[in-house]
Amino acid sequence: MTIPATDERVQLLLPSPTRAVPPTTARRQRRAILTYSALWALGALPGLLDLGTAWTATGLGLVLPGGGLAYGGHPVLALLAVAAVVLSVFTWWATGPTVLPPLMWLGSAVLGGLVADPGATATQVVVLSLGPALIVTAVGVHRLRHVRQARTGARLNERLRDVEFVITGPPGLDVRVPVTEHSAQDLAHLRYALDLALQPIDSFVGFTKIDQFREAATRYQLNALGYSLSMAQFTRTPAFTGYLAEGQRNAIEKMLDRRIWGYWAVENAWGNLDLDRDPVDNSENIMLTGFHGLMVGMYETLNDDRFSRPGALTYRWNDDVGYVNDYGSLAASIHRNVQRSPYALFPCEPNWIYTVCNTFGMNTMVSHDRLHGTGYFPAVEARLRDSYETEFLRPDGRIIGVRSSHLGLSWNLWAGPSIQLTTSYWMHAALPDIAQRTWWLLREQELRTEGDTVATRPGVSARLDPGNYQLGTDTYSQVVTLMAGREVGDEDLAAQVQRGLDEREEVTEADGAWRYANASGLANLYANLGRFGRRSGLRDLVTFGTPEAWRRGPVLAEVAYPDVLVAKAVTDGVALDLVLRPGAGPVRTVLLVERLVPGREYAVTGAAQSTYVADADGTAAIEIDLGGRQEVRIAPR
């Protein structure tokens, strides 16, 4: 990975495709078509050899779901069989049971054989023709669409030749305004996340609980919780560990609970026919390893390396069985799976490769490389980039959200603006040029400013909250627009979206914590991630880490919650500057400051005493009276 020393300007045109289907996908699709051809031939044989009604119907059922039932004079059952197979494919897609569609298909074929009455030759011919006709039609439609998309891509490239994307280099203390102050409103939204994170490790009160397989799964809420707390620390209070770091640790440790990761045992069993429950040592499940790894990478960048110690991330099944891992083993497993996968990108659920999920894997490798000196990402970067630009990109620049690794299939529904927005955000750390080109395309084609609101083009996903599967609100869509716009530096648009959210969304309050009332927990937590973000916030946190001064300067290590809300905490390496607010009324309380120079005298403003001498262990307990917004400065005398 080439890391620029300063900001760089680059151009990135859309690749001009030389073929309608990219190479790895083409191989998978050829294999799938050959397999179907063999099945077709097998299914056609009984009829051609005149083996009788039952065998002919069974064979036709293999050729086409419901084919034998249609041939045998049961059109309603035939339609039901088609519906059942479609439903089984939907379930396969949703939760990974690979065996379900073949079982349903085979079952309907057997049923067709059992109930068949002598059928007409015309029906037999229609059934035998339909499968190949569908394949030929699909190929034809794809080629027509490809030509149209290639024309669009060529048009866009004419404009992209005049566009330069700024790839940001390492931030310094004096660039990109690294640390800003939480407003009172920011702190109220932060408290929603802190209350979730600071409950006991085995408690999940306040999380949406619908299922553990899809978008509403608790693990995704925990991921968003960890990321948003880390981003708050990075951009607002890097010199505050205390309960903010504890909240991040708790989110990471909650992921080890079997109720959170145990879905994999089920998915691996029915998706891969493999009873191994190990959530890490396998060739898939990047939806756990990549997402969890990034939580740890962010935490370790800002705090300490406890999760890199052997066994620190042990996924426990029961008292006797646990899968011993750490940050290093998560990153290594992602690297190994990328190397092994023909696509470079590898699946989440068995068989299904998602482009967004793989950005989390890249981010885990990039942050691990920086923190531990490994070379995981550079070793696979070229293959990943090539795959994102060929196998998972339409000629018109839209990222393809999902592809079946077995069949090579994807579908157009999967290239909507929400996919582009989320990918643009999460890709900005590792492949910033593609991320920025994706954002540019969104601005050109999808995002519309209407008065004081920003909206995506109406579509299936624009009014969906995936965190609770509720329709009718565009809050989530606004949230991901906020995240991506802010990250790539389109701050005017991001600020407009943030204003829109704050003014239009109903807010509900509990004990000083605020959340958007009509949005899921997931949407609220990602709204916090967007709220606390800044230009290249994710990229800086993942790719470059923290400045040296932040790693050695004094920190606010312990303080009462919610009595003391930390709105800003930053160090230049020797002094500590704080902005504090009361969270539960006026209070006299103590701040514990660490990493001072032992025995050194410090001048303190905003506290009960004007001077303190650091203890032998470099700590000082500083008493303050807090009645409103208060600045505290601790500097060597």
Add this chain to the structure above:
Amino acid sequence: MGCCLALAYLVALVRRTWFTVVPGAHPTTAAFAPPARRPAPGGPALALGLPTARLTSTRRPAARALVGGGLAWFALGVVGMHVFGWFAWAEGSLLSDTAFHASGLWVAATGFALLAVRA
């Protein structure tokens, strides 16, 4: 996350149909976690009597629901019993009659009290 929005859309359609068709089924909503507490280093923080601008919201959905629901129940009880005769069972004695009508007022009063205390 965010990778599977079209599937989530299909799930949403199924769920919406379910909640429409099945009486009593309600979509799951996320709420707040219990308020967390962490002590100050070396002991609890000491509350001071200083005035402070505390962050508050004017929205109290639970309390407002109690007020609205209580008043609605009271009105429904009066109209239902004395106009339509729906609640004849509660007219059996003065005690049951009073308890029936007062239940809505008590719920509304609780809501009012919560609004007043938390404002």
